[in-house]
Structure formats: structure tokens, C-alpha cells
Amino acid sequence: MTPERVLDDDELKAWRSFVDMHHRLERHLVGYLQSEFGLSGSDFEILVNLSEAPEGRMRAYELGRATLWEKSRLSHHLRRMEKRGLVRREVVAGSDARYPHIVLTDAGRAAIESSAPANAARVRRLFIDVLGPERLAVFREASDDVIAAVENDRD
Template sequence: MSEDPWLNANEQRAWRSFLGMQRQLSTHLYRHLQREFGLSGSDYEILVNLSESPTGRMRAFELGEATDWEKSRMSHHLTRMAQRGLVRREPCAEDTRYADIVLTDEGRNAIAEAAPHHAANVRAWFIEAVGPERLAVIEEASDAVLTALTHHDNQADHG
């Protein structure tokens, strides 16, 4: 790590450009989900995880790990989604002390309707804007950042 904590002009421009792109892209994607399908970005994230599970069910802590959400945020959000009929809680077959979060038919229909439109928007606003050559560079750079974060977390865990 550099001794100088400050970013130079090039680094500052790149960082701010990345932050602006991430914020505006997320805002556009989530605004579309809300307006067209009545789903928040958080709803969509939960529905994707449940729909990709072979059984359409996961324990709340597994959803928390998949989304990197705090337990209280997950609990509150799942309650709101259950009230809207997108998910339901059922006793876990292996351990009745815990509940499984189950994708309902309404939740499955919601993700089936929204996902193709969401993917088309990701393609239009990100994939095609970036282009195939830069897409590979972004993937490589993203993987490098994720590796650095994992390394940092492992160091913090081990002292």
C-alpha cells in the first residue's frame, strides 16, 4: 500500500467516474424495476436469489450471506415481501427452530416478468455501452478488487 493516502488527479477522476457510473446505473435500473414492475432493487435481489435456488427456498441467514445484508434489514424486508405475497416463511424441514424463506407463485411470476426486462436494460446501459474489449477489463479489475477485499477481511479475522 502506498505511503501517500491521497489520490493523484488521474486516480481521483477515475474513482469519481466509477462512483458516478455505479450510482446512476443502479438508480436507472432500480427506478425501472419500481415503475414497471412494482419491485424495489432489494425485492429483486431477494427474488433472484430464491429463484436461482433449486428448491425456491433458502434460510434467512443464507439470503443474508448472499446479499451481504444485516440480519435486521433482512428480517424487516422479508416481512414486507411476505405481506405483499412474494415470499412466505415455512418451518425448516431439517431444523424446526429456523424458518425457510420460500418463493411464492406470485414471487416467481414477478421475477419471471421483471428479469428479462432488467437483463435487457443491463445489456443496453452497461454491456453495450462498455463494449466487449472493455468488458473483459472491467471483469478482471472487479475480480482484483474482490480479491483484495477478501484478503483484507481474512487479515482482519486473523488478527
């Protein structure tokens, strides 16, 4: 077995800078969604996935796969969103009731349609415009490489 290499000072500074940037940006965006639209980051993630799905619906297991959430977390959060009228569970005739479709309601669609443009404008102002086209392309390529490495490590 090869011994694990520790991070040198430059590597550690880069890693900590990335983690700090990610946390600050995410918390800022989520705080804005909460204060202006009454949506949590988790609500927004579910609503985005459903709004991009055909007919605003996904099977619960598909939604879990898209969000990378555990089944219990997804179930509890969907229950809270159902109580607020943002989504509903729907069992399709002839299918197993344990695997419902999660459907975006009119209220859920209104919530994502009002919050998504404002969120995108903040992402543009705080991330896209700050990086610019050249650094954004490098950032995307690096992110894709890291995602591939994580997926490979999971296998």
C-alpha cells in the same frame, strides 16, 4: 506503519467517475423496476437469489450471506415481502424454528419472471453493449480483483 497515500488527480477522477457511473446506473435500473414492476432493488435482489436456488428456497442465513445484508435488515425486508405475498417463511419439520427457509411464492416467481428479462435488456443496452466484449472482459477481471482485495481486507 506506512503512511496512507492520497489519490492523485487522475486516480481521483477515475474513482469519482466509477462511483458516479455506479450510482446512476443502479438508480436508473431500480427506478425502472419500481415504476414498471412495483419492485424495489432489494425486492429484486431477494427474488433473484431465491429464483436461482434449488426449489426456490434458501435458509435465511444463506440468503443473508448471499446478499451481504445484516440479519435485522433481511428480517425486516422479508417481513414486508411476505405481506405482499412474494415470499413465505417455512419451518421444516424437525428443524429449529429460528432458522426458517425463505420460499419463493407463485407471486414472487411471477414477479421475477416478468421483471428479469426487462432488467437484463436494460443492463445489456446500458452496460454490456456500451463496453463491448474486450472492455467487458477487462472490467470483469478488474472487478474480480477488487472483490478479492476487499475480501482479503475483511479477513
